[in-house]
Amino acid sequence: MALRTLALQALCAARPDDKVALAQALHRDAQGLAIEADRPSPEAPLPGRPEKPDLVHPARVPRRSPAKPEGLAALLHAIAHIEFNAINLALDAAWRFDGMPREFHLDWLRVAAEEAFHFSLLQEHLASLGHAYGDFAAHDNLWQMCEKTADDVVARMALVPRTLEARGLDATPQIQQKLRQVGTPPALRAVDILDVILRDEVGHVAIGNHWYRRLCEREGLDPLAHYGVLAQRYAAPRLMPPFNESARRRAGFSEEELAWLSGETRP
Numbered sequence: 001m002a003l004r005t006l007a008l009q010a011l012c013a014a015r016p017d018d019k020v021a022l023a024q025a026l027h028r029d030a031q032g033l034a035i036e037a038d039r040p041s042p043e044a045p046l047p048g049r050p051e052k053p054d055l056v057h058p059a060r061v062p063r064r065s066p067a068k069p070e071g072l073a074a075l076l077h078a079i080a081h082i083e084f085n086a087i088n089l090a091l092d093a094a095w096r097f098d099g100m101p102r103e104f105h106l107d108w109l110r111v112a113a114e115e116a117f118h119f120s121l122l123q124e125h126l127a128s129l130g131h132a133y134g135d136f137a138a139h140d141n142l143w144q145m146c147e148k149t150a151d152d153v154v155a156r157m158a159l160v161p162r163t164l165e166a167r168g169l170d171a172t173p174q175i176q177q178k179l180r181q182v183g184t185p186p187a188l189r190a191v192d193i194l195d196v197i198l199r200d201e202v203g204h205v206a207i208g209n210h211w212y213r214r215l216c217e218r219e220g221l222d223p224l225a226h227y228g229v230l231a232q233r234y235a236a237p238r239l240m241p242p243f244n245e246s247a248r249r250r251a252g253f254s255e256e257e258l259a260w261l262s263g264e265t266r267p
Contacts, residue, residue, distance in 0.1 A: 161208025
């Protein structure tokens, strides 16, 4: 099978362990695979996911103090759910969009494999606390944006990696600080896992920035002004400070974009 067919197969996999294995194997083998010009058709609902966790409104997702074992497990579960969705988001980008260079598909398969690794780290740590993925309710906001931008690759690049996923660059240091204050070995192990995730997510957001700018250039669009248009068109969440400006710079955000985020300028 060719690359986009295999990406779709991994996207449709419902069991998390299967999805992780397929995403990592596809990244490993991708250089030798042909890439179909036309998108293969899915034969199952997208994305493949297990029966649990239950998906609820974000306000109903459990939030408990990480100072207690159950609260730490709930926090790890919420992050694991983000990473599971991120595997699907990357696989969807690799499968869905026609007319893209080979490098685009390879980039998103790399992201899918790294997200799969993150999910595995969190799943293992959850197991050490006596829990598993699916034990807590979760929300579906990430995949909903994926669906809204299904027909617009420029919007997908603007609003998934460089908006929703970039929020993780801002939030992770704050989460790590809370975990350090807890100070227990499980909490400090979570800090170490988040170090790995933050390092890789800078690269993932950078890939989104690269392809967003390249697509804007191809279509004669001003990246900053068009971002404002897309954010309004697709009802993207408002980005709130504090911003991790150092990580965002490493991920390729310009000084103009950072000034816009902080409210100093408007597109």
